[in-house]
Amino acid sequence: MAPALPLVLDHTQLPPAELSAARLDGELRDLGGAYCSVDVHPSAALRGTALAPLVPDRLVVERMSAAWVLGATPRFPRPLQLCIRSSHRIRDVPSVDRQVRQVVLDDHEIVAAGPVRVTDPFRTAVDLVRCDPAFDPGVVLCVVTLLLAAGASTARCRTELRRVPHLPHKQRALRRLEEVDELLRAPPLGGR
Template sequence: MRTPPSSPLIGTATLSIAELSAARLDGELYPLAEMFCPVDLPPFPASLAAGLAAALPEHAFVERLSAAWLHGALAEPPQPPQFALPAGIGARPRRPRAYAMRQVVIAERELVLIGGCRVTTPTRTLVDVLLDDELGTRRAIAVAAAIAATAGLSPAVARSALRSRFRLPNTAMAEERIRLWAASRR
């Protein structure tokens, strides 16, 4: 774990577990990865991302619903946070229960830096959400539409980005979700 000096997150280095738990019960903090975030932290992507950066294992990046949250498409951060490692990196997370972690093939151009935190681009995030079979179709389309609205993307852009990637599981499901999303916009 690395904690940037500007991290707005609070952990056991600052407060005891009892104090953190009490503050959470009082509604002053909410859990974010392995730390806690003040509820009054301004919801600027850079501030939120700086908080997540403190929880990221080395080489990891923020993806799927957590990336959608940082891009302004979701009001609340998903629990657990969703992180990924580039395929081929042999790192193992220290406390894997605090966040969801997977390995994925990703190009550097599909990552952006927000608040010192590596995050999938809005387009990559949109495609990843549409491919996620753990999300129901209705939820995936709602999140995809929210990402598209904040980033100025369309179903055509999503379809093109999906087709530019090869050998992906759930491609037919994602294509159907894009079709349903496009139809709902008419």
């Protein structure tokens, strides 16, 4: 009996040409630089497993990368967005494949997704409203999805933003929350 392959495949299990051929044949799907079978439902844990080789120890997946891991956006973002907690002093080797920033992050704002740590849905939504350079309809929808997953409201976002006196991009974030409110108030598609 042949050994079973893991749920997440990359070039360490099979050659890149074989992985690509299996994807073209419809047997595998892309999963953030790795692959999984088309009949496996991608979960946060599975996406986290796919990212694990790309995430250095003690770094946390954040912003659009976290939104992808949490299932709030289908598009895998490049470069990978990571953060270092301000209480940690580690040295990161610069790479064009990832953005790393230092942030204040409490334990309750981090969740596990397989072997990696990710900002939780509420923190990810607040970070996207505040820090994402573009706030196009896709990002707005992503923020709405994250807030719904967190069971949170834009009012809670506003409270969080106002809690820190000199938070960069606070005013922009407060304006952007108005766009999120508009989408939340809109009638559902096909609704009456």
